[in-house]
Amino acid sequence: MAALRNKSDQEIKDLLNEYGIKHGPLVDTTRPLYEKKLKEAMAKAKVPVTKPSPDRTFYREDQEEVTYVTYQTPVRSEGPSGDGKPYMRSRPEYSERDRVDDKPYSRSRPEYSERDRVDDKPYSRSRPEYSERDRVDDKPYSRSRPEYSERDRVDDKLYSRSRPEYSSGRPYVDEPHVYNTLSSSSYSKPTPVVKSGGGVVKKENTTSSGRLIPLWIQFLVFLILAGFLYFIFTNMESAESSPFNRIQ
Amino acid sequence: MSTTSQKHRDFVAEPMGDKPVTALSGIGEVLGKKLEEQGFDRAFVVLGQYLLLRKDGELFTEWLKDTSGANTRNATSCSQCLREWCDAFL
Numbered sequence: 001m002a003a004l005r006n007k008s009d010q011e012i013k014d015l016l017n018e019y020g021i022k023h024g025p026l027v028d029t030t031r032p033l034y035e036k037k038l039k040e041a042m043a044k045a046k047v048p049v050t051k052p053s054p055d056r057t058f059y060r061e062d063q064e065e066v067t068y069v070t071y072q073t074p075v076r077s078e079g080p081s082g083d084g085k086p087y088m089r090s091r092p093e094y095s096e097r098d099r100v101d102d103k104p105y106s107r108s109r110p111e112y113s114e115r116d117r118v119d120d121k122p123y124s125r126s127r128p129e130y131s132e133r134d135r136v137d138d139k140p141y142s143r144s145r146p147e148y149s150e151r152d153r154v155d156d157k158l159y160s161r162s163r164p165e166y167s168s169g170r171p172y173v174d175e176p177h178v179y180n181t182l183s184s185s186s187y188s189k190p191t192p193v194v195k196s197g198g199g200v201v202k203k204e205n206t207t208s209s210g211r212l213i214p215l216w217i218q219f220l221v222f223l224i225l226a227g228f229l230y231f232i233f234t235n236m237e238s239a240e241s242s243p244f245n246r247i248q
Numbered sequence: 249m250s251t252t253s254q255k256h257r258d259f260v261a262e263p264m265g266d267k268p269v270t271a272l273s274g275i276g277e278v279l280g281k282k283l284e285e286q287g288f289d290r291a292f293v294v295l296g297q298y299l300l301l302r303k304d305g306e307l308f309t310e311w312l313k314d315t316s317g318a319n320t321r322n323a324t325s326c327s328q329c330l331r332e333w334c335d336a337f338l
Contacts (some may be wrong), residue, residue, distance in 0.1 A: 031318040033301075033311045 004035045012038070019045075256325065259291075260332045267291045274318070274325030282316040298330045305331060 004012065009026045016023045016034060019041040023034055256273035264271070269291050270280035288294050296301070301307040309323040318326070 022302070022303075022304065023307075024300050027300065029297055030300055031312070033307065036314065131270060155299075 004038055250337075252328075253325075256332075258327050259329055260336060263337055264291045264295065264333065267274070269294055272326050273329035274322035275316075276322075278319050279316045281323065286315055288315075295330060295333070298334075303331065303334060 001134070004015075007015075009031075012034060013026055015038050019038065021034070021041060025028060028035060039118070091112050253273055255271070257271055259267070259271055267290070268280070269283050270277065272294060275283065283289070283294065288297070297311065297329055299306050301311060303332055305324075305327045309320070309327045312318050312323040312326060312338055313320070
């Protein structure tokens with residue numbers, strides 16, 4: 001569809017409608033603008049959509065399904081490494097991928113159960129933590145989801161997919177973390193990762209919240225200051241006599 | 249209320265009549281000259297273009313950038329100025 005210039009006004013209007021571009025009357029001053037928009041729309045239509053367009057409401061579930069369908073076969077073997085498919089979410093049953101540790105690690109929906117490798121690698125943030133990030137091999141696992149099964153060595157530092165930060169820095173301890181609560185739908189912030197009892201050893205040893213100065217120091221400083229002020233106050237010379245002396 | 253310039257406030261305060269195109273907010277000397285070369289020598293002609301584009305701010309901004317080489321800030325400012333004028337007087 002080249003040579004938009006040569007098309008008649010009506011044809012341009014039809015094309016605009018086809019691409020869903022809202023437009024006003026087509027006159028000589030507005031025509032160049034609409035031609036430009038059509039060109040952009042046509043170029044965009046050719047390129048397969050790899051990432052969601054910003055102005056379209058993007059629901060993860062939709063995307064997931066799409067990608068899910070494509071890689072149906074669980075990556076048993078190496079998997080389509082480097083497929084380049086944007087792996088949105090590892091929903092698919094990883095359960096089989098459990099080869100080794102069968103820790104009942106049910107977190108966030110897919111029952112990952114395996115990943116429990118222990119080596120407390122500071123699990124900074126793998127959302128789908130399927131990758132059992134902990135073996136040594138740090139494969140720079142930038143994004144291929146499918147192969148988790150073997151990939152558990154992946155160093156999922158590069159895993160940038162922001163979703164729920166499960167661990168907020170907690171190293172992955174090997175014990176049955178039962179994230180029951182998280183397994184239900186919410187991907188939203190499983191931050192209450194702290195399971196009260198759980199023997200989570202290092203609970204937020206690293207930044208629990210984003211404080212620069214630890215809380216106890218702040219309290220301490222405050223107390224010192226209060227004590228100091230009190231001390232000054234009590235040692236002030238108090239004027240016994242009433243301020244309202246009559247001048248006689 | 250977003251911060252508006254004095255020029256904007258002046259323009260929106262009264263019917264535009266025959267004001268030159270440089271009276272529009274965001275349009276200065278340079279842009280004004282370019283628009284005049286294209287035939288838009290008065291503010292109401294630019295208003296006409298805005299109306300032709302169905303008062304769509306984004307389309308108008310894009311058009312202004314293409315036609316006069318305005319940057320995004322100026323084009324948006326002009327678009328907003330016209331929109332408010334239309335809200336008041338159209």
